[in-house]
Amino acid sequence: MPSSSRPSRPSSRSTAKTLLACAGVVLAAAALGLASWQATAPDDRPARGGGAVSQPRSEDSGARAELLKLARREAGDRLAVGRQDAPVVLIEYSDFKCGYCGKFARDTEPELIRKYVEDGTLRIEWRNFPIFGEESEAAAKAAWAAGQQDRFQQFHAAAYAPGAKEKGFGAERLLELAREAGVPDLERFSRDMAGEAAAAALARDREEGSRIGVASTPSFLVNGRPIAGAQPYGTFAAVIDGARAEAAR
Incomplete structure (x- = not known):
């Protein structure tokens, strides 16, 4: 079964030909193409592994170098x-309405944090x-606004809780999620969510993902290696583990 989501498009063939904004990232987009982004409607079917990690080839070195630069640190x-x-x-390139993004957030990310983030290996x-x-878009801006009060991770958990996306992400629901996340100043949260800084942060992330060919969610890069x-x-x-060993050489 596919394990990523993207909205309905006129033609799956046309979406595969993602427009690139800059010639300097053509190799990066080619590397992402090797990961074979999957096209499905968002739902909660179990994900199945296999065939979703780009395999290393000698000609990928330039592409990976471009993708490695995307880590902001x-x-x-x-x-x-x-x-x-x-x-x-x-x-991680994700959407709060994406069922598979929620599956990753609930089933996989916490264990990655316990094993790799806490020992300093992973960011x-x-x-x-x-x-x-x-x-x-509203949920994305709300998550950013929660982050301005150091509650992004808590908002992320609340928005991806089982059944959360089925309740939608209207204005009142986003305030409810902010309360669940323990955002201390809800008036500031609402201002930040509607402000220019939130829109700019969202535009920056979108431009980056679109520029390298992201077409579905969730999509990942691990030290420049795509996982779909x-x-x-x-x-x-x-x-x-492979990236850690490679970095240590």
Whole structure:
């Protein structure tokens, strides 16, 4: 079964030909193409692993070098967990309305944090990549606003709790999620969510993902190696272990 989601498009063949904004990332987009982004409607079917990690080839070195540069390692990034100097960076492009993103958030990410983030091996950097319309965009801005009060991880957990996406992400629901997340100043939260800084942060993440060919969620880069979809824990662990060993050489 497919393990990533994207909205309905006129033609799956046409979506495979993602427009690139800059010639300098053509190789990066080619590497992402090797990961074979899956096209499905968002639902909660179990994900199945296999065939979703790009395999190393000698000609991929230039592409991976471009993708490695996407790790921001910003000290003040409130949408990231893990040491700024961790040897491995996992970048996640996700949508709060994506069922498979929720599956990864509930089933896989907590174990990655316990095993790899807590020992300093891994840093996880979130990228808001809403693809399911206005409510997806609103949820992305709300998550960013929660992060400004150091409650991104708590908001992330509340928004991906079982059954949460079925309740939608309207204005009142986002305030409810902020309360669940323990956001201390809800008036500031509402201002931040509607402000220019939230829109700019969302645009930055979207531009980055679109520029390298992300077409479905969740999509990941682990030290420049693409992984498509909510693959099993073992898939991520193998790629992280390999990236750690490679970084140590």
